[in-house]
Amino acid sequence: MxxxxxxxxxxxxxxxxxxxxxxxxxxxxxxxxxxxxxxxxxxxxxxxxxxxxxxxxxxxxxxxxxxxxxxxxxxxxxxxxxxxxxxxxxxxxxxxxxxxxxxxxxxxxxxxxxxxxxxxxxxxxxxxxxxxxxxxxxxxxxxxxxxxNEEFTAxxxxxxxxxxxPDPQEIANGMVMPLHYYTLIEQARRNDLGMSREAYLDETTKLMASFSEIASNNSYAQWPGAISAAQIRDAEPLTHLYTKRMIxxxxxxxxxxxxxxxxxxxxxxxxxxxxxxxxxxxxxxxxxxxxxxxxxxxxxxxxxxxxxxxxxxxxxxxxxxxxxxxxxxxxxxxxxxxxxxxxxxxxxxxxxxxxxxxxxxxxxxxxxxxxxxxxxxxxxxxxxxxxxxxxxxxxxxxxxxxxxxxxxxxxxxxxxxxxxxxxTTSCERANNPETGVVISYCVNFYKGTPATAIVLAETDAGQRFVCCTAPTDTDTAQRVLAADPTGERVAVVPGEQEHNWHLRLVSNS
Missing domain, CATH: 3.40.47.10 (Thiolase/Chalcone synthase)
Known part of the structure; x- marks a missing residue:
């Protein structure tokens, strides 16, 4: 032309x-x-x-x-x-x-x-x-x-x-890496779509496999070759929605x-x-x-x-x-x-x-x-x-x-x-929450096992707060993974540091 x-x-x-x-x-x-x-x-x-x-x-x-x-x-x-x-x-x-x-x-x-x-x-x-x-x-x-080292005077x-x-409350409750934020976003999207965890992982790994195929033909890619959706899905789990090869x-x-x-x-x-x-x-x-x-x-x-x-x-x-x-x-x-x-x-x-x-x-x-x-x-x-x-x-x-x-x-x-x-608009943040309804969550894995959970919740007054399981409370993390708590009510108690709130109850009623 x-x-x-x-x-x-x-x-x-x-x-x-x-x-x-x-x-x-x-x-x-x-x-x-x-x-x-x-x-x-x-x-x-x-x-x-x-x-x-x-x-x-x-x-x-x-x-x-x-x-x-x-x-x-x-x-x-x-x-x-x-x-x-x-x-x-x-x-x-x-x-x-x-x-x-x-x-x-x-x-x-x-x-x-x-x-x-x-x-x-x-x-x-x-x-x-x-x-x-x-x-x-x-x-x-x-x-x-x-x-x-290089030193210049220019x-x-x-x-x-x-x-x-990041907000201090987010950090105090375990949101210390991009992985945690994006899992909360991903989980909220999954909930909006009404998809099961398994169906959602099928969709996202298929998407990522298409990216891998394109990378395999790019001479400036860091790694040669392509990997399949199954290989992406079967990689080491990092959270309940991400494996190591999805990020x-x-x-x-x-x-x-x-x-x-x-x-x-x-x-x-x-x-x-x-x-x-x-x-x-x-x-x-x-x-x-x-x-x-x-x-x-x-x-x-x-x-x-x-x-x-x-x-x-x-x-x-x-x-x-x-x-x-x-x-x-x-x-x-x-x-x-x-x-x-x-x-x-x-x-x-x-x-x-x-x-x-x-x-x-x-x-x-x-x-x-x-x-x-x-x-x-x-x-x-x-x-x-x-x-x-x-x-x-x-x-x-x-x-x-x-x-x-x-x-x-x-x-x-x-x-x-x-x-x-x-x-842009934003919700108010609850500085001293006691109870709220789960909006989204992230289950973190350690060596292939659910280890901790981070929950984003909303009070009856419409204020948001982030809470997490106590360091040794793997049972609650496993309960969150087993039974999606979105829309359920949770209770929290103060943790070890300022802005830290421990998730004590996930009701499935």
Missing amino acids: AVDFSSLAPNTPIVVGAGQHVERDVGTTSHLAMATRAAAMAVSDCGGTGIVENIDTICAIRLFSDSAPNWQSDLGRSNNPPESIATAIGASPRHRIYSHAGGNEPQALLMEFFSDIAAGEREMVLLAGAEALRNQRKAQQQGLHLDW PLEDRGIGNIY AQDSVNQGAALLLTSVAKARELGIPEDRWVFMHGAAQGTDVDVSVRPTPGTSVVAGNVLDKAMDMAGCKPADMDLIDIYSCFPCAVSEISDHLGLPADGSVPLTLTGGLPFFGGPGNNYSMHGIAEMVWQLRKAPEQRGLVHANGGFLTKHAAGIFSCVPSTIDWATVETRISPDA
Whole structure:
């Protein structure tokens, strides 16, 4: 299809380069060396000349090791991640940015930098990120003394962790990992659908198997081969709705990068038009905490973000030829596919990469891979359109973009992409609960056996609270698993610490 680029405004922002890197074997490559290799590919991918000298902004996606204690490294770190990348590729940017934490960041930053480029505030932006947790963990296990320290004096805009702050009551009652939050969401969705646990697991493992098949054909996937729904189902159980092979796998060595610029700059640097990819619609928004969402089995903001992006692009879900949905857990996929009216049974491809459980879950940077794949695939079919959805937190922070090689006339300098906070409502939290009705729950397994339970409940006054079984109370956890307590009344007593409430009774009357 012939495309006319002659009438494009010079300040129109475009993606001109994409890069990915994977190291399947364990080695000594650091996180930022991994990101650098992807960045170098993105520079080469654009096909222009004098690219590195013209990069005025480098933004690095925040590493997991700088995001949470569970991923901290004793191998050293860079005090300026974007400058580590700049030094390695020979760039001298005016702006160095280290992003917030969150899987939404690659798409959210793409929107931010499109706006800046359109407004003339930046000319060429390199976005890059990676995780070498596979190397990090092996080195720590083997006691290897790798030195990943880098020290720079160049200025850095470090944006910090961002606004992912679980409520103290959630933490005090065992919600310490994403696994626990997503199981509560998944269980609430299962209840909304009226499905048995067995039927629901059949559905979600079939969905995940379709992702595994796509990953098996992706040369940038961390692991070769595909696994079946039965193998996914039979893996080690983590909670009553998840096995180990259903969730994001972060022990990876993967990096990805994108190169952004304006039409004018692309022409100046000789970047061919067949490398240009446009964004036709985009939106982002933040939901409230899982435990106080009026409908914990879904995220209203996710739907609002999708609708806004679609409206901006003047299209509907059926117009999407390519889709990559964030897939840290099954409900992260089904939340989006449900809203789009797409089946979540594997019959419609919902990923370009193969997803976080099978392609790999490189921390906050996964969606950079999704966008890179989108760029490459759209270049092969310029008339097609594609949707990328990115998710941070616990179906909390959503960002979506609609892409095509067909030129876009959106004025990214003025368009509003944020969903108003007024679009969200929340339930009150009960600070001193005594009794309530079960809304959702999570049964945690240890070595194949139900060990603890976390319950989300609502008081008669409509206030929400989280409670959990006492550390040694495996009987209650087994009762919760055996007889779905949703809609049943529970009683709680104060636990050992502030905000901790022990589940003492599950009535099945």
